[in-house]
Amino acid sequence: MDPVSLGERELDVMTLLWQHSSGTVAEVQEQLSTPLAYTTVLTILRNLEAKGFVRREEEGRAHRYFPKVKQRAAQKRALSRLIDTLFLGSPEALLAQLVDDHDLTPDELRRIAKRISDAPDDGGTP
Secondary structure: OOHHHOOHHHHHHHHHHHHHOOEEHHHHHHHOOOOOOHHHHHHHHHHHHHOOOEEEEEEOOEEEEEEOOOHHHHHHHHHHHHHHHHOOOOHHHHHHHHHHHOOOOHHHHHHHHHHHHHOOOOOOOO
């Protein structure tokens, strides 16, 4: 279950399921910001089920889909893979890229610095 392997539409659907805890094909289709055909949403949900990201239960004539992977766990795995592959294992390089590419306000930078200074020491090298 590698979140990096999810396509853009699959991530859109997973985001909705994480926000709402579950959804039928029609509910997901209605909430998507990009209009997609019912059969397209059904295919996306079936693909997510095959990949182990969602499970389904019968609900009348429809199926209700539930996320099997917690959003935080998916974020951690995706971020770890991103750091390993694009930033050569350097979280510092990722953070520097984010600071360089986004117009962070002084307050945002102070909050980031505070989080870093408040982080527990893992015993690693300084």
